[in-house]
Amino acid sequence: MSGYLGYDPDLLAMLHSVMSAAETELNDIRCTDPDGQVGIRTVQRTTATLRDRWIPFVRGLTSCAALDGYRPATIDSGDLPNSYLAMIIARNGWRTSTDPLDPSPQPLTVDQVASLATWINEHDLDDDELVALHVMLSKIASSRAMSEAFVSSLTTNGVAAIVDRMGRLTTDLDRERDAFTIDEHGEAMSATATAIIADVGGILVATSPGNPSTRNIIDAIGSMHPYGAAMLVSYLDLDARTLADIVDQILVADWPDVEVSAGVTTHSSPIDMLLTEVLRNGHAASRLIVATADHPKVLLDPRGDPNLIAEILLRGTAPDVLTEGEQAAVIPNLVGWLWKLIDSPGLLYHDHYSEHGRDLSATTAAVIAPYLLQMFDPTNTQFGLTDSSRAAAGHFLTSNPTLLSGLDDFRDRLGTSFVTPLGISISDDLLMLESLAHLVAILDWLYLHSGVNIAIANQETWDFSWSILSKLSAVAPGPYKVATRSAVTGTKYLAEYVHLDPEHVDAAEARIRTDSMVRSAFVAGYAATAMFSTLVSQGKLSAGNPPPQPDLDAEDVALTYTSALNRWAARIDDDDPEMGGFARDVVAASDKIVNSSQAMTAALDDDDDDDDDDDDDDD
Amino acid sequence: MPEPGTPQDLRARAARLRSVARRLNSAQVLDVYQRAGPDVWIGPTPHHCLDDLLLIRSVVLGAADDLRSAAHNLELRADQLAQIPVGIPR
Numbered sequence: 001m002s003g004y005l006g007y008d009p010d011l012l013a014m015l016h017s018v019m020s021a022a023e024t025e026l027n028d029i030r031c032t033d034p035d036g037q038v039g040i041r042t043v044q045r046t047t048a049t050l051r052d053r054w055i056p057f058v059r060g061l062t063s064c065a066a067l068d069g070y071r072p073a074t075i076d077s078g079d080l081p082n083s084y085l086a087m088i089i090a091r092n093g094w095r096t097s098t099d100p101l102d103p104s105p106q107p108l109t110v111d112q113v114a115s116l117a118t119w120i121n122e123h124d125l126d127d128d129e130l131v132a133l134h135v136m137l138s139k140i141a142s143s144r145a146m147s148e149a150f151v152s153s154l155t156t157n158g159v160a161a162i163v164d165r166m167g168r169l170t171t172d173l174d175r176e177r178d179a180f181t182i183d184e185h186g187e188a189m190s191a192t193a194t195a196i197i198a199d200v201g202g203i204l205v206a207t208s209p210g211n212p213s214t215r216n217i218i219d220a221i222g223s224m225h226p227y228g229a230a231m232l233v234s235y236l237d238l239d240a241r242t243l244a245d246i247v248d249q250i251l252v253a254d255w256p257d258v259e260v261s262a263g264v265t266t267h268s269s270p271i272d273m274l275l276t277e278v279l280r281n282g283h284a285a286s287r288l289i290v291a292t293a294d295h296p297k298v299l300l301d302p303r304g305d306p307n308l309i310a311e312i313l314l315r316g317t318a319p320d321v322l323t324e325g326e327q328a329a330v331i332p333n334l335v336g337w338l339w340k341l342i343d344s345p346g347l348l349y350h351d352h353y354s355e356h357g358r359d360l361s362a363t364t365a366a367v368i369a370p371y372l373l374q375m376f377d378p379t380n381t382q383f384g385l386t387d388s389s390r391a392a393a394g395h396f397l398t399s400n401p402t403l404l405s406g407l408d409d410f411r412d413r414l415g416t417s418f419v420t421p422l423g424i425s426i427s428d429d430l431l432m433l434e435s436l437a438h439l440v441a442i443l444d445w446l447y448l449h450s451g452v453n454i455a456i457a458n459q460e461t462w463d464f465s466w467s468i469l470s471k472l473s474a475v476a477p478g479p480y481k482v483a484t485r486s487a488v489t490g491t492k493y494l495a496e497y498v499h500l501d502p503e504h505v506d507a508a509e510a511r512i513r514t515d516s517m518v519r520s521a522f523v524a525g526y527a528a529t530a531m532f533s534t535l536v537s538q539g540k541l542s543a544g545n546p547p548p549q550p551d552l553d554a555e556d557v558a559l560t561y562t563s564a565l566n567r568w569a570a571r572i573d574d575d576d577p578e579m580g581g582f583a584r585d586v587v588a589a590s591d592k593i594v595n596s597s598q599a600m601t602a603a604l605d606d607d608d609d610d611d612d613d614d615d616d617d618d619d
Numbered sequence: 620m621p622e623p624g625t626p627q628d629l630r631a632r633a634a635r636l637r638s639v640a641r642r643l644n645s646a647q648v649l650d651v652y653q654r655a656g657p658d659v660w661i662g663p664t665p666h667h668c669l670d671d672l673l674l675i676r677s678v679v680l681g682a683a684d685d686l687r688s689a690a691h692n693l694e695l696r697a698d699q700l701a702q703i704p705v706g707i708p709r
Binding site: 003019031 | 632635636639642643646647648650651654655657658659660661662663664665666667668671672674675678679681682683685686689690692693
């Protein structure tokens, strides 16, 4: 590989003059002393290089004499390896010739690196230059000083040019790979593109966080090609907020050539790569949720893997990763959008989720579960919800059995989770039990309304069917009219007699309320056991005399359990009044659950009645 | 002209060596490299030329050091000779 030689003819003529004078002067320096012979001979041998090689060469160059391998030339504007040379020559108006010597052994200098950055800022890259670019970038990345020089001269547009080019190239090559048309050259280019992005990442890491140019470049990644950007961020150890902002910008930008994921291709989509990076970063999921608070639609990008999106929704909305203010800003809007999605099967997003078997209702339920108090407790003002919006939320949940069943796991965990958190102090424990009791009541209230809605719907369908049959009998031909009507009436009677008719609404409500009370009694039993365990561990009660558990066979499970628990406390009090006081704490824990549940249910019923009244008024 | 091998002769030789060393230390060739840098020409060949000029500079400076060192040795020897009493056979 030959290079180029650029020179200033006038300065080179001066160099020739100086070389000649120096050579003449050295020739005049003689030493006859035997102790000086060796040194002088060494000087003369070395000087011969000057006399025999460099002086004639420079003279030949300045006089345009024919020199073997050195011919007048111009450097092509797209010649990346010689970009530094071309820039200096152009800037100084020098002459250029070919240079038969190999240019590669020369180490990069700060000036060369800076001019390479300038070249990248001003030129488009073509495939032939990518390997050379990788060689130079990898050298730069290995040195902090070179990286600083490079980044300081590189504009965000320059980086965007590289990242966009690599993103598009990788996208095209991935498509070729999917179509089994990629060849060895394509595979090599794909590897080179990845290596170049890694080089850029290494340079940014080497100069981060001190270099303001690096900061500007990182802040601009969100506007770059998603595939290139996704590859680049995987090499950067970004903080959660920066990563979330980048991902948000890319999702909002909606680049047209980004492919969907989830089995469509043999490789990851850039959106999936970014979502994976978010999940890999400790707090990025919650920061992404916050960053998209006023446009949560982008989170449900149909180009992304629904499982990754669901994971981000779950992790990013957990109460312990959001401040109360963030929860209020994020959850109502996000849940509103999720409901809209569930309620609008025609949306592209919905189709995407259906195609990939993701139960969006289950994800929504899991997002909602930790915030039931904020959404449904009439006394909770954290989300600033109005009664009508709370009622709308309630109606939506209770009219979507799939969504409501998504809360089953949460409800099942509530009772058993009592045991772990107790033991702080009696008053704190009771306060916490109150919140949990409210949750149980809210859940039961939602299930009650859902059950009643189903019963009403079933009854309406049943009645509608028979009314249609009755009308048919009315229009039957004369001779058959009476017979048909009798047949319809008789069949309906028979169907109800053998319980083919749906459960009556009142019966359904009574059954669900009874179920609710049984569940409440069981949760109260859990609470009593938890409080008892706490007091035993503190040495205040004897482990050998545990409180009773609810009796499922009892006619009124709740009442029977409350009576049994009170009798248990009275017995302990009779034996030891001091222990009796602690036993009453156990009863108090149980009562707290029962009373709080009943109070919350009453509040919700009142709220619901008010809402119905409002509806009537509206009508 | 001092008699060869006497302290005076050795000191005269040392003075001549130091004189040559001074000339080498002030030789123009030491500064030629400054006229052959990237402000004059660039490319693989200029790079090699610059390397050669720096090598020449290093050799010349080394030779000057050697000459001064040889002069110093001659002066030491002259001093030793001067301290030997006259008449005692060497």
